[in-house]
């Protein structure tokens with residue numbers, strides 16, 4: 617059984633550790649190291665190590681779960697302990713695998729993952745890229761870990777992680793914004809805040825579940841609920857006349873470009 621060590625025991629580490637325990641991973645094979653771990657992590661019953669170096673010595677799989685700006689320092693701290701027997705799994709947004717290898721000063725197997733916040737509920741979506749040094753068995757180990765928090769797609773081109781960041785990484789915020797706008801519009805129609813919130817969130821959940829379970833594409837689902845001359849048609853026409861499709865495309869493109877910029881900045885500092 618592989619020993620999984622988390623460097624950084626914050627929100628995302630806590631989601632993944634919770635997912636692993638729920639999936640039946642043995643708590644004795646999971647440890648973390650963090651100068652100020654989340655209280656929740658302590659309650660999960662895993663052992664906390666006194667420092668990153670002892671964690672790296674103990675672990676077979678090292679999950680880098682610190683904020684991007686703290687990653688270089690965390691990698692430098694463990695560079696002497698990391699060897700070819702390790703699998704490095706980084707969930708840090710915007711840090712390329714080449715930066716991680718340089719900071720670790722080791723030619724190790726490295727899997728870069730972009731998760732999202734619904735991982736907290738086991739409804740996450742992760743994009744995964746594995747460097748050529750990573751064996752298929754190690755890719756499976758990384759996939760198995762992330763699948764305990766939701767779904768996983770593997771990409772063979774690391775640049776796709778910027779697209780994943782722009783779509784599913786940042787995506788929950790886009791849906792929250794649409795919900796926010798709909799709640800405000802519902803209140804404008806005279807509904808109470810509480811009723812507006814329930815109407816909007818339950819509708820979002822129902823629509824997402826229908827889209828997930830249906831065997832037809834989302835544009836067809838939309839057409840099926842848009843009767844000619846009806847109410848939905850008026851709303852959809854208003855959105856499309858306001859260039860909704862182009863606006864969403866511009867938003868995703870801006871996020872992807874920012875992800876590339878942030879990675880470039882990190883590369884320059886390497």
Ligand SMILES: NC(=O)c1ccc[n+]([C@@H]2O[C@H](COP(=O)([O-])OP(=O)(O)OC[C@H]3O[C@@H](n4cnc5c(N)ncnc54)[C@H](OP(=O)(O)O)[C@@H]3O)[C@@H](O)[C@H]2O)c1
Pocket residue numbers: 623624625626627628629649650651652653654668681682683684686689690707708709730731732733785
């Ligand atoms: N949350 C998300 O939705 C999300 C989505 C996609 C990707 N990610 C990625 O996941 C990573 C973690 O995010 P998060 O939201 O879980 O952050 P977080 O809650 O701030 O957790 C990070 C933890 O790492 C600790 N830490 C800092 N430096 C350390 C070091 N050298 N060694 C050990 N621990 C250290 C921090 O302690 P201090 O607080 O004392 O600094 C903190 O407890 C980030 O890189 C982020 O890009 C997060």
